[in-house]
Amino acid sequence: MARSQAEKDASHRRIVKAAAAQIRRDGVDAVKVAELMREAGLTHGGFYRHFSSREDLIDEAIDAALTDGSRRADTGESQDPGAELAQIIDGYVSKAHRDNPQVGCAVAALPTDVSRSGSRARHAYSRQVRRYIDRLVGLIRQAEPDTKRDEAVLTLSALVGAVAMSRAVDDPELSDEILARTANALHRRAHEAAG
Amino acid sequence: MARSQAEKDASHRRIVKAAAAQIRRDGVDAVKVAELMREAGLTHGGFYRHFSSREDLIDEAIDAALTDGSRRADTGESQDPGAELAQIIDGYVSKAHRDNPQVGCAVAALPTDVSRSGSRARHAYSRQVRRYIDRLVGLIRQAEPDTKRDEAVLTLSALVGAVAMSRAVDDPELSDEILARTANALHRRAHEAAG
DNA sequence: TATTTAAGATGACGTGTGTCATCCTCAATG
DNA sequence: CATTGAGGATGACACACGTCATCTTAAATA
Numbered sequence: 001m002a003r004s005q006a007e008k009d010a011s012h013r014r015i016v017k018a019a020a021a022q023i024r025r026d027g028v029d030a031v032k033v034a035e036l037m038r039e040a041g042l043t044h045g046g047f048y049r050h051f052s053s054r055e056d057l058i059d060e061a062i063d064a065a066l067t068d069g070s071r072r073a074d075t076g077e078s079q080d081p082g083a084e085l086a087q088i089i090d091g092y093v094s095k096a097h098r099d100n101p102q103v104g105c106a107v108a109a110l111p112t113d114v115s116r117s118g119s120r121a122r123h124a125y126s127r128q129v130r131r132y133i134d135r136l137v138g139l140i141r142q143a144e145p146d147t148k149r150d151e152a153v154l155t156l157s158a159l160v161g162a163v164a165m166s167r168a169v170d171d172p173e174l175s176d177e178i179l180a181r182t183a184n185a186l187h188r189r190a191h192e193a194a195g
Numbered sequence: 196m197a198r199s200q201a202e203k204d205a206s207h208r209r210i211v212k213a214a215a216a217q218i219r220r221d222g223v224d225a226v227k228v229a230e231l232m233r234e235a236g237l238t239h240g241g242f243y244r245h246f247s248s249r250e251d252l253i254d255e256a257i258d259a260a261l262t263d264g265s266r267r268a269d270t271g272e273s274q275d276p277g278a279e280l281a282q283i284i285d286g287y288v289s290k291a292h293r294d295n296p297q298v299g300c301a302v303a304a305l306p307t308d309v310s311r312s313g314s315r316a317r318h319a320y321s322r323q324v325r326r327y328i329d330r331l332v333g334l335i336r337q338a339e340p341d342t343k344r345d346e347a348v349l350t351l352s353a354l355v356g357a358v359a360m361s362r363a364v365d366d367p368e369l370s371d372e373i374l375a376r377t378a379n380a381l382h383r384r385a386h387e388a389a390g
Numbered sequence: 391t392a393t394t395t396a397a398g399a400t401g402a403c404g405t406g407t408g409t410c411a412t413c414c415t416c417a418a419t420g
Numbered sequence: 421c422a423t424t425g426a427g428g429a430t431g432a433c434a435c436a437c438g439t440c441a442t443c444t445t446a447a448a449t450a
Binding site: 026027029030107108109110111112113114115116119122123125126129130147149150151152153154156157158159160161162164165167168169170171174177178181182184185186188189 | 221222224225302303304305306307308309310311314317318320321324325342344345346347348349351352353354355356357359360362363364365366369372373376377379380381383384
């Protein structure tokens with residue numbers, strides 16, 4: 001063996017982390033191998049000791065970006081489902097989330113990129129969507145299980161769509177309005193269901 | 196003057212139309228000048244008679260893709276707002292729409308691309324979002340105007356998010372479920388509001 | 391019909407980028 | 421301590437793509 005395995009793993013993680021952040025901020029095609037390695041404190045030469053191709057890295061980085069987001073979603077095992085749901089909504093449809101895609105939820109940041117990516121990325125995306133839905137199902141108050149699941153999917157769709165649109169829009173007021181009104185409507189719906 | 200102005204305009208429209216379709220299907224970065232001109236029945240040489248740069252074309256093509264979608268949304272001046280709303284929901288969150296992004300709504304297909312594009316594209320996106328919201332406000336039954344607008348924004352967010360996610364997901368069943376449950380929940384919400 | 395002018399074709403250039411061959415260097419083993 | 425093998429550095433190649441100079445050709449005008 002040569003250079004410590006721990007060092008290699010650390011380098012690997014640094015590369016993937018940098019790629020995951022840049023992909024969420026600027027998209028898949030903005031990731032350049034040489035530039036990425038520079039960000040990770042390396043040169044472009046060693047790249048192929050870690051990945052068989054650029055495509056391979058992209059797949060792993062998208063997977064990492066998606067998995068990374070799940071940690072955030074799993075925090076806060078509150079005892080009050082209603083409060084927790086409200087907290088998730090406000091955190092997701094927030095200006096901070098909108099303005100920092102590089103550390104935000106990849107489900108909202110990468111839908112189009114994932115559609116055009118490899119199987120690993122699409123699989124990770126699906127897994128993440130299922131996690132969100134399951135989590136929301138557990139927090140929504142509703143009599144019928146089927147109706148409850150409808151509500152969970154609607155909630156996720158609205159969260160993702162609102163953040164995506166708020167990032168694309170040119171007018172700051174409209175952007176804020178999209179976030180605020182989506183949150184309002186989701187809160188009202190949750191409240192009415194709770195009785 | 197030389198070659199008929201009508202021919203030039205026709206070429207221009209063909210180029211922009213081809214670009215708009217490809218952008219919605221494969222994203223901005225997939226558009227290559229030479230390939231695009233070939234699709235339009237021309238060679239790459241004449242490109243700069245129409246656009247000052249590739250960026251210029253992208254901006255115009257995104258604008259066109261967004262404007263194109265508004266025609267679809269404006270059709271069907273039905274007398275029954277409830278039926279019209281239901282029709283819009285079912286048409287938007289449909290498998291046909293999901294599977295044909297090249298002719299679908301650009302608000303759902305291009306949020307991330309627009310975020311990284313020029314001012315013209317972002318402005319067109321904002322205009323389109325406002326049109327959708329206004330149209331939905333006019334179709335939603337609700338007493339309070341403010342609440343009505345909340346509902347309209349929520350509806351748009353959910354429509355856009357559902358289509359975007361359904362395209363990224365790997366599992367066909369999950370993809371269908373996202374569309375179907377989002378539609379269910381939106382229909383139920385509209386029905387309850389109608390009393 | 392002769393002239394003019396611009397749309398479009400042809401071909402080339404420069405740059406950026408993914409990929410790979412080669413060399414260097416140090417940690418792990420004996 | 422000598423050896424070795426792999427991580428990382430350096431440099432180069434091949435190719436793709438945006439851009440531009442130049443030529444060709446046909447429509448519009450006198």
